[in-house]
Amino acid sequence: MASPHVVCIDDFRPQARRRLPRPVFDYLDGGADGEVTLRENCRIFDDITFRPRHAVALPDCNLRTRVLGFDVSFPALLAPVGYSRLMHPDGEVGAARAAGLAGTAYILSTISGHRLEDVKAASSGPVCFQLYLMGGRAASEAVIERARVAGCAALVVTIDTPVAGLRERDFRNGMKELMGGSLLDKIPFLPQIVVHPGWVASFLLDGGLSKLPNVVIPGKGPMELVDVSQALASATVTWDDLKWIRNLWPGLIVIKGVLTGDDARRAVDEGAAAVVVSNHGGRQLDGVRPSLRALPEVVAAVNGRVEILMDGGVRRGSDIVKAICLGARAVLCGRAYAYGLAAAGQAGVTRALEILQADVERTLRLLGCPSIAALDRSYVDMPASWQ
Numbered sequence: 001m002a003s004p005h006v007v008c009i010d011d012f013r014p015q016a017r018r019r020l021p022r023p024v025f026d027y028l029d030g031g032a033d034g035e036v037t038l039r040e041n042c043r044i045f046d047d048i049t050f051r052p053r054h055a056v057a058l059p060d061c062n063l064r065t066r067v068l069g070f071d072v073s074f075p076a077l078l079a080p081v082g083y084s085r086l087m088h089p090d091g092e093v094g095a096a097r098a099a100g101l102a103g104t105a106y107i108l109s110t111i112s113g114h115r116l117e118d119v120k121a122a123s124s125g126p127v128c129f130q131l132y133l134m135g136g137r138a139a140s141e142a143v144i145e146r147a148r149v150a151g152c153a154a155l156v157v158t159i160d161t162p163v164a165g166l167r168e169r170d171f172r173n174g175m176k177e178l179m180g181g182s183l184l185d186k187i188p189f190l191p192q193i194v195v196h197p198g199w200v201a202s203f204l205l206d207g208g209l210s211k212l213p214n215v216v217i218p219g220k221g222p223m224e225l226v227d228v229s230q231a232l233a234s235a236t237v238t239w240d241d242l243k244w245i246r247n248l249w250p251g252l253i254v255i256k257g258v259l260t261g262d263d264a265r266r267a268v269d270e271g272a273a274a275v276v277v278s279n280h281g282g283r284q285l286d287g288v289r290p291s292l293r294a295l296p297e298v299v300a301a302v303n304g305r306v307e308i309l310m311d312g313g314v315r316r317g318s319d320i321v322k323a324i325c326l327g328a329r330a331v332l333c334g335r336a337y338a339y340g341l342a343a344a345g346q347a348g349v350t351r352a353l354e355i356l357q358a359d360v361e362r363t364l365r366l367l368g369c370p371s372i373a374a375l376d377r378s379y380v381d382m383p384a385s386w387q
């Protein structure tokens with residue numbers, strides 16, 4: 001179980017760092033290039049300050065909200081996080097189960113170590129599938145059909161990954177060699193792994209490096225991990241591909257990776273049910289605006305036509321409340337739960353969600369606001385230049 005000393009999400013980070021070998025921790029923690037956007041995603045929340053209404057009695061405080069037609073216990077969903085099974089054997093199954101138990105939704109990455117059917121079955125809540133067009137169209141068609149049959153609640157199409165960003169820490173730690181190189185290639189990078197025998201034991205007991213069970217290439221079978229960067233580089237999704245995806249997927253489509261009003265309008269015109277304002281947690285194009293800063297422009301462009309979600313830098317319940325005040329329906333949490341998963345498996349995700357939910361309730365009560373539905377811009381001050 002997670003340590004009682006974990007009182008906020010940031011307390012999980014050193015625990016994750018201690019348990020994971022450096023290449024795995026840095027894969028989770030790091031961002032692209034100079035990590036400017038990664039840092040700004042978190043810092044920007046400080047630019048928004050609260051305007052509380054004091055001396056208000058709140059016998060009840062309603063955190064529930066509806067996202068994409070389903071009820072969630074509080075407005076935070078679990079973002080797609082690739083390779084979760086490397087962080088802990090509980091992986092995507094444990095995270096999805098924790099999400100369901102907490103009354104919220106889980107978004108499964110294409111780059112998952114567990115079969116999507118097993119992840120869906122593990123959760124009592126909604127499970128959405130995040131799509132990268134990896135492995136070619138036939139592989140994508142097959143996984144979209146599997147997601148439909150399994151009953152996934154929505155298809156989340158990530159549009160900010162025409163190539164993988166340069167995560168310098170991964171490069172220096174030899175992630176590519178460790179995931180797919182020959183033994184000779186791996187040798188220089190192995191010392192940082194063997195100093196974490198606990199992780200090594202759990203990793204080996206879990207079967208070692210698994211293939212990608214949800215990227216099944218016809219005639220070849222599940223994709224090898226070694227192919228992932230290369231596969232992403234030839235997996236660019238375009239607005240034209242969305243028409244093809246639309247024909248295959250009768251349900252809700254969410255477009256993830258929107259940072260401008262123009263892209264948001266385009267996504268709505270293409271039939272998206274929601275957009276996610278996101279810069280991929282600062283892992284793609286470094287130097288783009290932090291997500292929270294892009295939110296008001298997207299809110300204005302969408303003008304209430306579809307739901308707006310946001311992610312990037314959410315580490316506290318007060319961050320969630322600020323994003324809702326600025327017009328998001330809900331947020332996605334990435335590292336906030338992944339640090340918990342890395343530190344303590346499913347129990348760590350459960351604890352992370354408990355912390356965030358309790359934070360949101362406390363923030364609402366301190367604001368004098370009775371519900372998530374009642375939050376609006378009158379509860380915050382934002383810099384004049386944002387207007």
Ligand SMILES: Cc1cc2nc3c(=O)[nH]c(=O)nc-3n(C[C@H](O)[C@H](O)[C@H](O)COP(=O)(O)O)c2cc1C
Nearest residue numbers: 028079080081082109158280281311312313334335
């Ligand atoms: C380790 C890691 C792996 C990720 N893998 C994916 C992925 O496979 N697909 C995707 O759309 N986004 C992926 N993301 C981005 C997250 O879905 C989300 O946009 C981001 O984590 C939000 O920022 P935060 O970590 O500050 O909450 C990943 C993020 C991290 C940290």
